[in-house]
Amino acid sequence: MTIKADVVIDYSGMTCPAPLLGAKKILDDLKPGQTLCLISDCTGVHDDLLTWCTHSGNVLVSATPQGGGVAYLLRKAGKEDKKLTPHATLDMRGISCPGPILEAKKLLQGMKSGEILQLVTDCTAARDEIPLWGRETSIKLLDTREIATGTYEFYLQKS
Incomplete structure (x- = not known):
């Protein structure tokens, strides 16, 4: 890679x-x-x-x-690193994929266009699956940050 x-x-x-x-x-x-x-x-x-x-x-x-x-x-x-203030946070640590994406999708459906969801997950597949999901939908992946070993924050914006 x-x-x-x-x-x-x-x-x-x-x-x-x-x-x-x-x-x-x-x-x-x-x-x-x-x-x-x-x-x-x-x-x-x-x-x-x-x-x-x-x-x-x-x-x-x-x-x-x-x-x-x-x-x-x-x-x-x-x-840009200072601007990301999420409107909602979804902590899915301990839940394997596709759980984090399914729950994020539900939460984003109830959010307004332009709002930001902070998704926190330690699912090992999320690092690859969430960017792919964002490209295939109207969800914009604004940023990804590793906050602890194997734990990531994804900042997702509803279009």
């Missing part, structure tokens, strides 16, 4: 904190909204990135297994 990013850095074979420090240095030089793909095989990087993103405002978009490591897609914080 190829990850599209503005910058790609490979820190395979390097231990913490080198991958995090390398990512920080690159993201500091990017413009808001630009992306960085950090490739690392260090087992501590994932938790470090989640904590750092929480404090810095940057966004860990995804963590995709790749070869013997993981490709982390990070987005530099920008104005």
